[in-house]
Each structure stands twice: as structure tokens, then as C-alpha cells.
Amino acid sequence: MQSSFSQEQVLFREIVSNTLRELSPMDSVRGHLDSALGYDPEVWRRLTSESDLAGTHIPETLGGAGLGDVELGIVAEEMGRTLYTGPFFSSAAMAGTALIEAPEGPLRDETLGRIASGELLATLVTGDLADLSSIEGLRIDAAGALRGEAPLVVDAARADRWIVLAEDQGEAVLVAVDRGAEGVVETRRQSLDPTRRLGRLRFDGAVCAPVGPLDRTSLERLSDRLCVALAHEMIGGARQLLESTVEYTKQRVQFGRPIGSFQGLKHRCADLLMELELAAAVVHHAARVLDGAGGDAWTPSLAKAMASDVYIECAKAGIQLRGGIGFTWEDDTHLWYKRAKSSEVLFGAAHVHRERAIQRMEAAQ
Amino acid sequence: MQSSFSQEQVLFREIVSNTLRELSPMDSVRGHLDSALGYDPEVWRRLTSESDLAGTHIPETLGGAGLGDVELGIVAEEMGRTLYTGPFFSSAAMAGTALIEAPEGPLRDETLGRIASGELLATLVTGDLADLSSIEGLRIDAAGALRGEAPLVVDAARADRWIVLAEDQGEAVLVAVDRGAEGVVETRRQSLDPTRRLGRLRFDGAVCAPVGPLDRTSLERLSDRLCVALAHEMIGGARQLLESTVEYTKQRVQFGRPIGSFQGLKHRCADLLMELELAAAVVHHAARVLDGAGGDAWTPSLAKAMASDVYIECAKAGIQLRGGIGFTWEDDTHLWYKRAKSSEVLFGAAHVHRERAIQRMEAAQ
Amino acid sequence: MSSAQIRREVSAWLQENWSPQRSLREWRDVLIDGGWAAPHWPEEYFVRGFTLEQAQTVADVFEEMGAVGAAQVGPRRLASETILAHGTDDQKERFLRPILSGEHSWCQLFSEPGSGSDLAGASTRAERRGDVWILNGQKVWNTSAHHADFGILLARSDWDQPKHQGLSYYLLDMRQPGVEVRPLQQMNGHQSFNEVFLTNAEVPARDLLGGEGNGWAVATTTLSFERRGFSRRPRPDVPEVERSGPIYAEFEKELETANEPYTWYPQREGRVDLVFQRARAQGALREPAVRQEMARLFGLALGARLASEAAEAKRRAGTTQIIPEGSIGKLAASVIARQANHVHTMISGVDALLTGPESAENGVIAEVLVSTPAISIAGGTDEIQRNIIAERVLGMPKGHRYDRGPFRDIRRN
């Protein structure tokens, strides 16, 4: 029960899906979890230079594919399915989308071009990862230098360039800080989710290059777009989990029968599939709305909330229905579970987004 | 898994239970649903004059049994089980408890005595049935007369005497208005729950007799006690529903087997029983706390919220597991369902009480 | 034929033939003879063999021009589609036209007190005596049976066959002494259904549909149309052109009679449309806990609408076969209705104690509160939908069956 994608979008998904399954199977993901980088650089090179995925939603004029939020969502969804750990989400989705929302200019355009080609890794730095439309915590001082702390930065250590959302005389601005700049203290932080790396950045009058201002609309749009991209990643993960769990229940025999023949398990899986289909429909719709199909301003928040809920439910079921083996380190299920937990709170938890959706509805009335 | 009651309390429950089952079986309840009174006066006479139930928690010196909230709860629980429709809850529990919380005095004492004996029916009248600790809507004017509207009054039409909670110069007071007093407009209202009758009372300078003031503590205690009494009624109803539903699933055969052998239904019933046992434990505990066993001030609200949730879940399951027959008028299940719906909102819905419980916890810290 | 072509052709035909001054009966004869009464039917039956999507285009043009279509609502459509699929030429000749014209109304006689979820467990007895089948038993949940002329009926003609193989499917004349219809009241006060008692009721042998012992296959066809909403009431759209003329009064009356059992169906679905305005009016928009539950509800409702649109598009493009994903939509509708009930209760607060015309929204909210339990039962319980989803969509293995072997040996109530 997929929502209606165009022929091209269906084909695009198929290509992305096949590429990821081929290039980044689970043993590759697991093999790099503890490596210095946390991902296979060769796979990333091929995903960018051969498949051009990093430029999916970056304008063609800047070297990207010029596609929209629907296609960005498709990539995120398939990466969620395969639990891809490379820097796509931080660099292309987070930093990329922030720059796209900024006014055109040489620094923005050059950065976007290099993000698209994969030669430069960036990430988005904000003072509050729970609310992307907030500009608290980081500010430009009178001398034009950057001050403040970003306590949680996705892929901080991987980025060559930090795209920082800061406050400048009450307004939101985007500035760029290159790795190696003075006045930056970077700390690696221990992430609950081993597939999502985190760091802390302190800026004590760091030299930064202005990218441009972000007005209220752009800021909210940025938040909406990243929530929707993340929501895609989540429903991809949820679907993978549900499928693999159902498959497990068909194979696993207890009491002389496959456990998938027990009605208690069947009903739980049926409920999850229903919940997933509704969430997926809203998530896909939200991307179309962002792509200008028109629609209601509350869909991004509903999408994030619903995707959060169904992902964590699928993750809990994934462990539970596997029994003890699902709770072991050796089994893969816990990696999705941890991704579900980290995605649940990233960019704001479900209850925050439910409240925001109602606020948007009130504003629209 | 009953919480610990004393030997006397266990015996008391047994007597109340047997009495109600004998005097007020389901055909008697249904037989009187559409009658003018809505209950069998002969049954009420026997419950009061023979079993003294109306005086359960009224002081012995005034002719009651002098028992506590635990015993009041036991009566309410057994009446919830049998869906008793007589004026116990309005007269003994609601008006009775309000008077007990008021300072001693001739009018209070006389009224309590006559409530205990069953010869007088009273009910509690407040401006806001959603919040018993609110005194909005009804006030004593400069001439000492009662003004305002009580939009929802339980058993308004049955009462010989209305015990009214009103505001007098910023303070809460209890006054009594006798049926027939001038300046009172009484309207019968159509109740969703045919086992709980409702009316509206307008007082346009009605003559009233002062009973006495209620300070903040008494007012909150009144609210707590009635919430806990109602919560008992609710878990009684929930248990009856769960038991009868489980019994139905053992008898009803579909696909060549009792439907109770389907694991989907088993797991649902098991979850309901667990939820019910936890709710019942909290409800019983709340009564002990009120009776002075000591304990936390938030238990009454937790009790009301948990009882609401489990009652409505048992009611939904009661209909669902019976299939089409459960949705018919002829079947009894809908009467419990409607009682569950009315109890859910009476004295404040579950979310209101959950919020109140946390407020009490904060206050206690 | 393209959509534009169809539009042109239908418009031209209506320009020439449609007149609101005709009687309903007269007009329907013109309509049927003109071949526009059921454009998705095969060409030998009045019509054109259109796809459902093309047929929708025809309906759209009728709607735009204010023209009245064939009689469609209620169980009659289930009957006509099933007869079309399984009937003899004789049956089609006799039954289809009066259905389209509105002359005959029909009811469905499948469920029994002992076979609810387990429809194939029907134990109404059918015995052949010469040229006549004699029927004895009880049916239940029969919408419109009290004014139906005919009924489609499932009965057991062979008790020694396994459950699904001993059933036959009959076209029953309701106007006979052996058929007694009694109204059945629901917990929400409506009487939308009936019980039907059969005491030596008779069906001529020629009105057995689809052959003896083939009843389950035929019933499956009916059920597939039911699942796809063929018995649904038409949505109460505001007409786009002014409607005046005697035919409209007749048509409205026909609709009213047919729709009468369904007036509470929107309430059964939870009336999500009323939630926001009610929350605002009652001040519940100030309550964060209510807002949380509203957002959950709106998310589910949006998801279900989007998913069903996608499924609908799939269906229109495709065939008449059962899409098991329909069960996901059905299950979702239950979840949504329950959540809507919950939210309406939170919004109403103690006002939820009331019912009737003086209660909220002229009693509509109260009707929601006591009607939503039906949606997870009627037309296949939630439990059955979950089984279908698990087994047919997710491919999980079936459990042990207790109802194999000769029907007379199977345990039943």
C-alpha cells in the first residue's frame, strides 16, 4: 500500500535500494562500527561519485541532481532500511538542506557543490538539536566571531566544515567554520546509538565565514525538511525490522510449530503493519507537500511523531519476538533499536511534534 | 490477587455482594430502567432498612454504621458489579460524604441520620460536576438566598433535599434546599447512561438553609473521597464485565472451537486482567489512605484515572468479544459500557486526574 | 475510451435524453435502454464494459449535469454484481433490470446467530423438494430486510460435505409467508438491522445461484464487492447544479428509504471532522493532554485517507479481485473511530454525560460515543482483519483448523 510515487521515483528507489544492498550490506555496517571513521570510505566514495546520492536534492546548477524532498526521503528511507552509517544524513541532508535554505552566494554555492560531489563533508551545528528552529546557544559576537556551545553535533568529527546556525543581533544566520579554525574545542561524545556519531563543539571567538541570514520561514522550513527526511529514515528502518521479524517468526519453531503461527504474534505484527502503513503514507505525503504539491503545514510534525512511534514499536517487537537472541549483541536487531531510540529524540520527540502540529493547525484556522 | 482487607471487611463484602445479587439481579435493573423512578423502591427499602447500606460510612451516633471509606468502597464496588441503579451513590455517597465533611450541627446531623435510614433521599449539587473542589456557578446572595445554575446534577429528580455546594463571599459553604422550595427550576436531562439519572437545577434566589462552611482541606477531601468511591464502582463494573466476557468466550463456538481458545483473545483478556488488578490495588489502597492508614495524597487521583481507563477498556472488549450481539440493545453489555462512559467523565476525566496527581506530588516534595 | 471521449459522449447523450420532468420509472427505462445505467457491466447487459475508473467518469458527468443515475444504494448492488458474475441468462434477464430501475430492493441474508465471524459456518437448512428448495433457519444483521423484495441467501444444502462445500446460494423472494422479518435494536437506539426467520420458506429451483454446493464461492464474490464498498451509501455531496423537477423528489425518497439504516454510520466512524471545532468551542484546545490525543487522531486519519486513496487508485486501474490491503484500511478505521471516541470524550468532559437533541451537536457527539464499538465488528471483526493481514499480507503461517471434515461433526453452538 505505497502512496503514489511517479514512475521515475519508483525507479529511483529501486536503484538506491539495490545500490545500498549491494554496497553496504549488514556485515559491512557492523564491520565499521568500531573503526575510526565509523563507515567504509570506499562505499561512501561509490555512493557519491558513482551514484551521486550526496547531491540528490542539491540544485543541478551546483552539481547536484536537482531532485526534491521526495527523492531525499527515498534515499533516507533506503538508508534507514540498510542502517547505513556514512555521512549522508549529516552532510547532504542536514548541512545541505540548511545551505539550500540560505540565500545564494559564493560560499553557500561552493559548499553545496562540494557536498554534492562528496569531496567535502559538512554537518549542521545548532545549539539545540531538539529544536532546529531555535537559535539559542550560539551567537556572533561584536567582532564577528562565533561564541557558544553546541552540546550535540551529529558527525562533528567527520566534518571538514561546520555549518553553524547562530544568532546575530537577534536574527538567525548561517556561518561556516572550517576544521582547524582557532577557538574551536571539539570533543567526541559517547553515542547510545553506535550507528550515529556525536560530538560537542565549543566556539570561543572562532573565526567564521558568513553564509547568510535565515528568516523565520526558512528556519521553519529547514526544521520541517529535516524532520521529514529523518522520518523517512525511520519508516525505512521500521519496515526492515518488521519484515525481518516476521521472517524470523516463520523460521523459528517452538512447541512444534513456527512461532509465527501463534495468533498473539500474528495480531501484533498485523497491528504494526497497519501502524506502519499509516505512518508511511503521512511521511510520503509530507515530502510531497514540501516539494510544493501543497497541503497542510502540520504534516511534517505529524510525520515525525508517527514515524517515531512506529519505529520504536517495531524495534521493541523485533527484540521481543526473537526472544533472548534478540537481546544479544551478536544479533543485529539492537542496532536498529538503538537507531530507533536516537531518531526518537533527534529534532524533537513525538510529543513535542504532536503539540507543534496542533499549533500549526490553530495558526491555519 | 486482592489487596489485604481485614476479616471483617471480607465478610462485609460477601454480605453486600450476596444481598445485591439476590435483591437486584440484572432483570430487575433492566426492568426499572424506563420506570418513573428508575429503580425498584422495594429493593432500596430492603437495602437500607434491612441491610443498612445507606449509612455505611455515616457516624454511628447519627444512626449510621460508622464504617470508613474502605467499606463505602466495598458497597460501591459491589453496586458497580451489579449495575445497581438506586439512589445509593447520589444520596449516601455524594450528599452523605459532603455532609460528613461539614461541621457538626443540627441540620447536618438530622440530614445524615435520615440519609442513613433511607427515609430521606438527598444529592450533592455543584456548579461543576467535573471538579468537585470548584465552587463556581452557585453563590449565596446578599439576602442569603441561592443563585446560579447546576447544569448537571446526579439524581436531581429523586432527591427530597438538595445539598448544594456554593460560594458565599469567596468561601465554600454547604446549604440545603428542600424540594418544593420557591425559586428552583428543575429540568430532567437525557442521560447517555440510562443507569445514571441527571437533571439541571436553576436557583433564582431560592430559600436555603445553611449547613456550614467547607474549608479548602475539607473540599479537597470531599473530592478525593467521592473519586475513590466512584473508582470502586468502576472497578466493580470492570471486573464483572471481564468475567462475563471471558465466560462468553468459553461458550461461544466459531470455526469449530470456543473463541476463548484463540490466542489473540486470550492475550487481550490477560492484559485486561493485569490492568484491572493494578487498578484495583491502587483503588483499594486509596480507600485505606483516606481511612487514615496514611499514604500519599496523590492516590485518589491515580485511582480515579486508572479505574476510568480499565473500565472503558473492559467495556470495549466486552462488546467486541461478543461480536454483533454485544452491540444490541437486548444484550446487557452496553449498559456497563454506558456506565463506564459516564463514570469516565464524572468528577473529572482520567487526564485531569493524572495532572492532579502530579500536582500533589510536587506539593509533597 | 479516454476520459475526454467518455465525457463528450455522456454529455451529448444526457443533453438529448435527460429531463427532470420525467417520472423516475420512465427515466430509468430510458437510462437502461441507453446503456448508461451501469457502464462497467459487460456489453450484453445494457451496457459498455467500462473499467471502474471509466464508470466513475460517467458518474461524474451525471453529477455535474444533475442527472439521476440507476438505483444503486444498499444491498441491491451486491445482489446485482453477484448475479452478473454467477447468474444464468434467465436470472440476469429477470433480476438485473428491476434492480437498476429501482423497482426491486434487496437484502443480504448471510450472517446467523451461530455464524458471525465464521460466515461459512451457516446452518440454515436448505432441502430440495422437487422443483423447490425449502429453507429453515434464522438470519441476522439484515439491513433493509424489512422493505426488501428479494434476498441473497446462503444456506446449507449438504451436511455431510466439509463446511465450505455444503453451502448453496439462493435468490429468495421475501414476500412469502415463510419469511418473517423482525427489527433488531442496537445499543445506540437505532434499528438498522433485522432478524429474518425462515420457516419452510420456498425458493424455486431456478433461483439457486451458481449451482448446488457452490454457495461459498458465490458468497465470496458478494463479500469482495461488499469489502470494496459497493453497498456504501453515496456521499452526501452538495449538488453542483440546481435540482428542480418532480424526478428529484422521487429520487430523494428512494435514497432516503435506502439510506435510512446508515444515518448513524458517520458517527460509527467517529466524526473526526467535528473534533477541531468542538475542541475550540469547548475550550479543550487549552488542554495539552487533549491536544496530544487530537494530534494522534489527525495523524491516523490523514494516514488512513492517504493510504485508502492509494489503494483506491490501484483498484480502479485494476481488476475486481480482493486486495488484502483492504483489511489494513478496515482495521485502521477501527483504531481511528476508537481514538475519535476517546478524544470527543476528553473534549466534552461532563457534557459527555448527556445524549439527545439537547446534547452537544444536536446529539451527534453522544451518538459517536455509543456507536464506534460497531465499526470493529460489522463487516468482519478486527480479529478477522488481523488474521487476514498476518496470513495474506505478511504470509505468516495458519494455525490448526478445528472445522475440517463433514459439517455435521464440527463443534458449534
Added chain:
Amino acid sequence: MSSAQIRREVSAWLQENWSPQRSLREWRDVLIDGGWAAPHWPEEYFVRGFTLEQAQTVADVFEEMGAVGAAQVGPRRLASETILAHGTDDQKERFLRPILSGEHSWCQLFSEPGSGSDLAGASTRAERRGDVWILNGQKVWNTSAHHADFGILLARSDWDQPKHQGLSYYLLDMRQPGVEVRPLQQMNGHQSFNEVFLTNAEVPARDLLGGEGNGWAVATTTLSFERRGFSRRPRPDVPEVERSGPIYAEFEKELETANEPYTWYPQREGRVDLVFQRARAQGALREPAVRQEMARLFGLALGARLASEAAEAKRRAGTTQIIPEGSIGKLAASVIARQANHVHTMISGVDALLTGPESAENGVIAEVLVSTPAISIAGGTDEIQRNIIAERVLGMPKGHRYDRGPFRDIRRN
């Protein structure tokens, strides 16, 4: 004997015998010979035949006086209670005393990769050769197996019997070449369990417990003690008297070793105790949606505590038989742990992204987030508990069994 009498007697005996200057081994000998090591055991085994309630009184007095009791934590108590119930005199003579003294530690070897929920489906092979049983197979989820001296083990001694009748129960010496123990890491990083591989491991015939083919009945005894919490770690109460003396160091070390696998168990239960203070510190008390979920959690936790106190009282007064209501408490613990996880996540917000010593409460919250899934699996899954509640408490009928007949013909992985 009344509680007061017991108190007097125990106090007097401790006054006379207890000294924190003794070595642990010395003291335990005194304790066992004095008859206070396991006061609920029958009189012929060192002890007094007390009820569990009386035994608790004894334990209370020990606690108050700071006296060290018998070695109790971990699977050793499951072993001792089972041997007491089913052992030969010889077995009781050899095994019970070293358990009480702490000399021997034990582990439980029941679960297998192929038999988790379905414990009776064990397929570890036991073959008798002369005076010795030869064991081959794999066990899993074996707490403390890496330092255990002995194991209680369930294995299949007859493949032609039905599932529950072909099992036997063995007392296995872990210190032998045929037993290999490998640690098993969980998703929360702890290694509380082991896998145990048996390759021609040997058990002398005299260490078969309860008779050949009687393994399931014996295992049921063990499981009933497990369900009643006999393997639970002692709660970390603050000692009521000052504790100084060499014996405490030894005792602490014994406890630490035995408790090491259980350090994350409080986190598995959700750490409801931390919720309120965390909510206040994080500012989450200002969020109404969080308050709602907190109230739900506290209600469930209060209900579970009260219900389990009531059940505990019943147990202490009564016998050792299985109380099926225990399954309600087990199921409730799962619901509570999940809700606590949810609430901790809401409270932490993006701080829930972190783990390790620099994360909230020194990593405890993060450990909650990745540990609660275990509680609904270990010691009988939620699904099994629901079956028990439905069938044994509510009396709902059992479904079809697929595992009848000779074990070798039953389908398995």
C-alpha cells in the same frame, strides 16, 4: 512459634554465637550447625521447618544485628531448594551444606538455543553408559556459569517418549573437560550470561536427580522457586548497624561475585525511582505531556507494588505451590519497564542520544534505555505469561498442541 518468640530465640543465639571477627567459613559452620542457616527447611536438614514468614523474621533479626547469613544469592538457592525437594539422602548430604556455607556456587542449565519459551523442548542428549551419563549439547542464558562449581541441568534421556516424559535432571560438575563456558554479550554491553557447550560431559549415575524420565517434574520445582524470586539478588538495604570486622569483607566479596551479573537488573526494571527527580532537574515537570506519562507510570508502579505485597503475604502464609497470579506481576513488570523507558526518554530529550559515564546519572539512564527489553523475555516471555494468565487464572481453553507424540517426530529448529 510466634514472631516474638522467634525474635527472642534468634537474638539470644546470635548474642552468644555471632562474631564479626570470625572467618566467613568458620561462622557459616557455626550457623549451619546452630540450625539458623535456612530456617524454613525441614528439621532433618540442619533446621527448623519454619514457614517462609517465620524465616523472614529470622532474617530480619540477622539484619538488625548485622549478622551474616547463609550463602543465598544466585542460582545456588534454586539448586538447594530443588535438591531438598527431590534429592536422595546421599545427594542432600553431599550438596546442601556446601551451598549454605558458600563453598559451592551453582548455575542453571535449562535453556537451549532451540528451546527458549519451550523449555521442555530441550534437546541436549543424555545417554547412559554404565555408571555414567554422557551429555552432549548446548545450553544458553546461564548466569554465573563461568564461576560455577556445579550446574542443575535438564537433558533428553529418551527421544521416543513424548516431550515432557523423555527428560531427566542432572547435577553436573562444571569443572571437567567436557564443559566449555563462553560469555555472551547483551545489547546493553553487559556479559551476564554464558553459553555452555557440552561435549561428552559426564555425570555419575548417582547425580541424576529425581529419577530417569522425571526431569520435567523436577524442573517445574526449580521454576516455581525461580518465579518466586529465590534467585533474586538481595536488595541493597543500608545496613542498620555498623559493620566492621573481617567477615564483612569476605561476605561483600561473595556477594559481589554472585551479584555481578545482576548489576543492570534495576535498570532493566526501568528505574522508576529516578523519574521524578530527573523530571524536575531536566525541566520536564513543565511539560504536560510528560506529566501525563509520569502519572501513568506511577500508577502502574504503585499498583504493582501493592499487588505484589498482597501476593507475597499470601505466599508467606501459605505453601510453596505456584501462584499463577505471579504471572500478572511479571507481565506488569514488563509494562512498567517499557513505560519507564518511554518516560525517561521524554524527560531526557536529546540527552537520550548519549551513553556512558558522562551521560545522565552516570550512564544509568542510558542503561535503562537499552536494558528494559530484557525484562519481557527473561524468566518467561510476556507471551508465555499471558498464556498462563488466560489459561490458569481465567480458565480460557487451551489451543491445539503440535508437540504430542514421540519427541523425535516433533518439528523443531
